[in-house]
Amino acid sequence: MIDRFRMKWLETQEEIKRLGRYQRPFDGDLPHRLLILGVDHRIPQSQVYPFHYYRRALKQAGVEVREANVARYGETGESAPKGASAVAIQSTMDLTEAQFDRLLDRVRRANPKARITYMDWFAPTDLRFAEMMAERVDLYLSKHLLRDRAAYGHPTLGDTTLMDFYGRHFGLDQEAQCFAVPDGFWEKLRLGPSFVTAPFMLPVFDRGAFPEGARPIDLHARIAVAGTPWYQKMRQGCADAVDALGGVNKLVGTGIRHDRFLEELRRSKICFSPFGYGEVCWRDFEAVMCGAVLLKQDMGHVETDPDLFVPGETYVPLRWDLSDFDEVVRGLLADPARRERIARAAFQKMQDYARSSRFVEQMTPLWQVTA
Template structure:
């Protein structure tokens, strides 16, 4: 365990150095126009925060492969500086991929797109949706202006889009009805043909610290003294708090096991604890897919999560009984599933290794490059 902790500390230091270097490199790229000889010119207009940057990092990590396969040059500029007009962003891109904040008003959203088009008149305009929920709340506003809409995870049944829900997401709808919480009905219109523009991109596996870990070998399962890792935040909106409280209450059925609960730890200590855990219980957050899902797999802990059969993501880590263990949404089978996993080390090792291998194969095969082909080639 001491060597694991040392490795995690070194990883944290590497990430800090990398972030500093990436910021300096971005500032340099910001002032550099595209090469006249570049046939494919990709401009990324991004949010410099942890979750949005998990979508952006792989473009830089696989930059050599993108250049080799499609002749692509990459530039990046902060959306904040771009909106303020402080950035001499490179012009005449052939593709512009952009992100916005979750609550960007519609008129500001359209203004950003119009400026992108004005400065890059021949570009394919792509929106990168980094949001947690599965809904397509920006479809109606963006449809006339974009060629492709990239989302990290979507509803497998596309006919559910454009349908009314209590609250603004499918999760709000489900848990508000379950717990009797009042919510207004919402509907996000889906213009005809918009779903043809929908493109599934990778989720948190492409975050800087995760991608590098998945390049390596599967973590050794070994001795794991913690039976269940379940450090769950509860505070939030009414439906979220009710949903998470039910998850915490379920832990009472396994009180005789060694369960890691309580508040947040520092990230290094958190990952160290996950490495020492047989099972990771990962409930929904404000969306179905969570950091914890990938952190568990990265750490060699079996992912135990409410059934994800309604979700499509790529790479797919939600294959029941193979890469994760699904639970009923009412958690009625929680105790049964936990005790089965804790008592079957060979099953845990198989599922943990399958899940790690799925993500290892994704990052080492450079499949991100072909996955992004519709955007840039």
């Protein structure tokens, strides 16, 4: 395990590069020049970081990478390299068509032959920008998708799968929403990695080892509850399930520093990582990185790559109403061999991804038309 001081140093060095090396003009000696217009926040940056982490492998594949802040670029179009052959764009969730058209105009004037990708880093599994992007970009990259593509393009109560289920479950009054998916969009859709590529995780999976040591904490379950009505009710139900679990050494509450949070996970047998505003959460991957068994509502409806959510193999699923919570937790605590097998298999799967060429293979359509 890379310690937090080493990780902080690595993150600082990466930030220096983002503000310097990655914004200089393209050298122009490689066939592909990729410009990333990213959102400067830790969640979307987890989608951008691997382009820099794997820069040597990308260079071997003929790709030169640069990055600029999308907000500043949209204001002036300056401080970004020109002449890219591919441009990948992130945005905030309140993006309008007019804003995106203005941004695209700047992009195309500076990079007239560029292949354009929209990078969806949002927590929910919906495709809310599919209609906006269908005729404007060459590719649409998402961190996670519904396995059943036919589930898209239909009305939901609220704007996400989770809002729909928990709104109905708790009898909430929510406005119906439908995000249209135009013809031809599916050919542009691509699935990329989720939080495994975050700056504080990817190097650990790549260079580290499965964390050994004592695990005196039975259940790690720090659950924030405050939020929108459906989220609050869903998360309160999770907190109540944990509170009702007697005779178990558990950690609850919120407000702990991140490095201490991770240290707790390294001393925990099981980590309960409930849904957030989307199904896939930071904590899913943090638990695996720290060697705790991931316990979560059933993720069978979600597709990720690498796939962290193989039931009974890399995580342990729960019913969405948590009616089996007590039984599942106690069963895991009574079976250390099973816990060890699942925790190690999950870590190994993420490590295999980090140490492979899979990321470059996934991203190749961004700069190269593939069959």
